[in-house]
Amino acid sequence: MKTLVVGASTNPERYSFIATNMLKSYGHEVVLYGKKSGEVAGSVIETAQKPFEGIDTITMYVGANHQSELYNYLIQLKPRRIIFNPGTENPVFEEKALQAGIEVEEACTLVLLSTKQY
Template sequence: MMKKTLVIGASLKPQRYSNIAINRLVDYNHEVVAFGLKEGTVAGVEIDINLMPYKDVHTVTLYLNPERQKAYYDYIISLQPKRIIFNPGTENSEFQNLLKQSNIFFEEACTLVLLASNQY
C-alpha cells in the first residue's frame, strides 16, 4: 500500500537526508508532499514554503531538530496522520507525549532504512 507522506524539513540540497528521502519515496511510488524553507522541486515534488491543509496524509517524516519542531506541533497534529517518523536527530519526547495524547502513532526510525528494508 502506497502511503501519502509529508516530508517536513525538505531541502533542495542533494546531500541532505530529507532530499534523499523525497527521491527514495518517489522511487517507491509513494505520494509525496513537502514543506521546507525554500521553494523548489525535488524529484518532481514541489516544496511548499507555506503550511498547506494536506488531506489523507498517512505519514509525516521529520527532518527538523526538536527545537524547530515546536512551531509545527499543532499543524502536524491537525493533519491527523497515521504515524510520525522521528528520523535520527529529531527525537523529541515533548512532541511524542503530545502525539500519545492525540492517539497518533510515532516511531524513532530512519525513513531511508524503513524503505530499503521493506518496512515502510
Template sequence: MKTLVVGASLKEERYSNKAINMLREYGHEVVAHGLKEGKVLDVDIFKDWKNYEDVDTVTLYLNPTRQEEFYDDIIKLHPRRVIFNPGTENSVFVSLLSKNDIQSEEACTLVLLRTEQY
C-alpha cells in the same frame, strides 16, 4: 499512502532530499514543506504550510526546537504516524502525538524503505 516530508531541502546531500527521492522511487505519493520553495523530482516543496490532506505518514527532518512551531499543524493532519529520523527525537512531541492517538516512531525513513518496513 501519502507522506509529508517536513524539513525538506533542495540540497541533494541532505537526508530529507534523499528521502523524497527514495519515497518516489518506491512509488509513494509525497508532499513536502521546507524553508525554501522548489522542486525535487516531481515533488513541490512549499515554504508556507498548506492544507495537506490524507497524509498517512509525516517524516521529520527538523531538530526538536524547530519542530515546536509545527506541533499543532501536524496534529491537525491526524496522520497515522510520525517518523522521527535520527537527530529529530523529541519526547515532548511524542507525548503530544500519543495524547492525540497518533503513532510515533524513532527510525530512519531511508532504512525503513530499503528494508521494506515502510
C-alpha cells in the same frame, strides 16, 4: 500512502532530499514542507502550512529545537504516524502526538524503505 516530508530541501546532500527521491522511487505519493521553496523529484516544496489531505505518514527532518511551531499544524493533519528520523527525536512532540492518537516511531525512513518495513 501519502507521506509529508517535513524539512524538505533541494540540497542533494540532505537526508530529506534522499528520502523524497527514495519514497517516490518506491511508489509513494509525497508532499513537501520546508523553509525554502523549490522542487525535488517533481514535487514542490511548500513553505506555507497548507491543510494537506490524506497524510498517512509524516517523516521529520527538522531538529527538536525548531519543531515547536509545527506541533499543532502537524497534529491537525491527522496522520497515522510520525517518523522521527535520527537527530529529530523530541519527547515533548512525541507525547503530544501519542495523546492525539498518532503512532510515533524513532526510526530512519531510508532504512525502513530499504528493509521493506515502511
